[in-house]
Amino acid sequence: MNAPQDHNPFAGAQPTQVRERSSNRSRTLGISSIVVFLVLAGLMIVPAPYVIKSPGPTHDTLGSANAQDLITVNDSQTYEATGQLRLTTVGVSGGPGYPVNFGQVLRGWFAKDSAVQPREAVYPENVTQEQIEQMNQAEMATSQEQATYSALKLLGYDVKTQLNVSMTLEGSPFEGQLEEGDVLSTLNGSTITSYEDLISLLDTIPAGSDVTLGYIEADQVDSENPEIHEISAASSANEDGTGSRLGIALNLDFDFPVSVDITIDRIGGPSAGMMFALGMIERLTEGDQTNGQIIAGTGTMDTSGDVGSIGGIQQKLYGAVRDGATHFLAPIDNCDEVIGHVPDGLRVVAVATLDEAWDAVQKIGVGDDEDLPTCTAGATRQ
Structure with a gap:
């Protein structure tokens, strides 16, 4: 006689319940994944109220663009140079008429050469792109005039x-x-x-x-x-x-006793003043002061010869080293923003005046730059 077998009337139902729970879990995960995907996809499209600053193009003030010299000097002897004096710029996305999405903002947050700021911290409320461009061009025109004045005064001209x-x-x-x-x-x-x-x-x-x-x-x-x-x-x-x-x-x-023309497109604002002035001085100075060196920089220029602070200097540092610069002339008033953000291969020289900047160019040209001042915490003009 066979021994009796234990019998569980629900034994046959257990695999079905497990399959149902597994199926429900998979369905929930699938729906959640779709929702997350749709949310992320939406964020890639929805405009974000932020501005992204990134390294913009640099331009050699001793060079040319579109077959035309950036700086043309008439009524005076000029001299050729083998080096470069590169003005630096910042690319700005997210301004009026050029919105960015949250995907771009996320990438900007994680990129070491970019900066993300709320739009209202950069642009006045209700300003239009046309108004911004007009203001930038006006500042550029004033910057060029003041750079010309300061350069000619440094060279001894009576203006x-x-x-x-x-x-x-x-x-x-x-x-x-x-x-x-x-x-x-x-x-x-x-x-x-x-x-x-x-x-x-x-x-x-x-x-x-x-x-x-x-x-x-x-x-x-x-x-x-x-x-x-x-x-x-x-x-x-x-x-x-x-x-x-x-x-x-x-x-x-x-x-002006000397006619100076500056031709550059799609660049606005006052921050190229110092580099324009240095380009003019090099053009009007006998000999080759830059001597093959690639020197970048930034800074406003006033009629007293003072170099003023600018925005976006960290992005300009990265743009400079990207385009081959080994030295960067930075306004001393920007030094606190420079410290800890200097890319490898770039030496930053702190300058407060056009005289100091020109002295730095000459010393870099002959390889005598070891004693030039660098940015230190709390650096201020003397």
């Missing part, structure tokens, strides 16, 4: 400057006494032929002192013998507490 009144600022001691287009001619009897003349004189006058301005009225500027009018008022204090200021906004009209 006469007409100081046109743009407006009197609120609270100015001369408010209501000058009109737009009037031209300043004297200060306390001393002739003013440049912006530096004006500032130098004001720096010697204690704040609150009476000053007398000589000026030519706007409608008499082009007259053969214009009448010089005089007005007097107590000066206001300079921002740093030394010397005086007038509270007058000026437009400078330069009379």
Whole structure:
């Protein structure tokens, strides 16, 4: 007689239940995967409220583009150079009319040569792309003029400057006494032929002192013998507490003894000023100062010869080394952003003035750059 067998009436159902649970799990995972895919796909399309900054093109100010020299000097002897002085730029995506998606933003966050910022931190609200381009071109034109002025002054040229009144600022001691287009001619009897003349004189006058301005009225500027009018008022204090200021906004009209033309497309803003000035100086200086070296840089240029800070310097460093530069001239006021972000193979030199930048170019050209100042924490102009 056979032994009795245990019998489980549900034994046959267990594989079916396991298969059903497995099928449900697979279906859930499949649906979740599809949802995630659709979300990610949507993020790749939906515009993101961010701006991505990346290395832009660099341009040799001693070279040419579209068969035309970037810098052309007329009315003077010029000299060839074997090196390069490359201005650097930043590529910006995400501005008005050029939105980016979240996929691009994610890539920008993880790229060491890129930076991602909220759009409102970069562009004013409701500004259009056309307005941005107009502003950039205006800043570029001013930058080129100031670069030309500073370069020619460094080389010893006499550059006469007409100081046109743009407006009197609120609270100015001369408010209501000058009109737009009037031209300043004297200060306390001393002739003013440049912006530096004006500032130098004001720096010697204690704040609150009476000053007398000589000026030519706007409608008499082009007259053969214009009448010089005089007005007097107590000066206001300079921002740093030394010397005086007038509270007058000026437009400078330069009379250059040498004709300099700068031709460059699709580049705007003021940050190429220093490199334009260095390119002009090299063109007008006998000998080959760059001597085969590829030197990049950035920085604004004012009529006092000071190199000003700029935006996007980290991206410019990467653009410079990408295009073969071994040295980079950086505004000293940007040094805190430079430290820790210098690509391999690039030596950064900190400069505060055009004189310092030109001295650096000459020393790099002859291989005597070991003692040139580099960026250090808290570096400031002297």
